[in-house]
Amino acid sequence: MNPFHIELRTLPAEGRHVAGTLPPAFFDLAPGDSVQAASPLAYDLRILREGDSLHVSGSLEAGFSLQCGRCLERFPHRVRLENFEEEAPLENESTTDLTELVREDILLALPSYPRCEDGNVEQRECPAEGKFERDDTPDADGLPGAERGIWNALDQLK
Ligand SMILES: [Zn+2]
Incomplete structure (x- = not known):
């Protein structure tokens, strides 16, 4: 079950806390992409309805393999969003899917033109x-x- 698929009917007024991991396939990246998900996504979020939107806050973490645009070698990079905070407008009165929001916010945190020195897992000099x-x-x-x-x-x- 996708924890980001929110059924409003069952969402408590005081909000819901969801925490766990999802497999790398969550990121839906193609095998040939220069960005590859290299670890499960770890999430720890509070989801609260505020009027016509959902307030999502907490932390997200995932490991990736990026390709250096200069030497074309791969290197590991971790995204850690400790103070993640987003407002998601309600799609309708029954369900709202936060999957895209979470996925995009994490992928946007990756460097757009990766270079070896962007690696934050191991010290790396670009050959x-x-x-x-x-x-x-x-x-x-x-x-x-x-x-x-x-x-x-x-x-x-x-
Ligand atoms: Zn490089």
């Missing part, structure tokens, strides 16, 4: 860092970054 991207900060020898990148690339040919 492609500085190799292909132009930057014009001179290094100790006074070479601009872009040129330094070329020299690094040439070094690897030796």
Whole structure:
């Protein structure tokens, strides 16, 4: 049973507390997506009706595997929303489904252009860092970054 599928008739006036886990499939990500759910979703929420909307508050946590846009390697990233708070308008007088709201809020908390250094599970240096991207900060020898990148690339040919 989906805990985010709220039947208003059975929702107590003082609200309902729901806590537990849901399998990674909850996020409905395609196998080829650069974002993959890597752990169950842990939820701990209070759901309260306030007039024409549901007030949802609590915490959400889930683990993901992201693909670095620079080196294309995968790295783990955890989303923790400790003070999650949302108002969901009632869909009708009988049921309201909070699934999309929860799913989207968690996915929106992921970096939009993931890079290795965004990983918050393990310290990670991007293996492609500085190799292909132009930057014009001179290094100790006074070479601009872009040129330094070329020299690094040439070094690897030796
Ligand atoms: Zn990387």
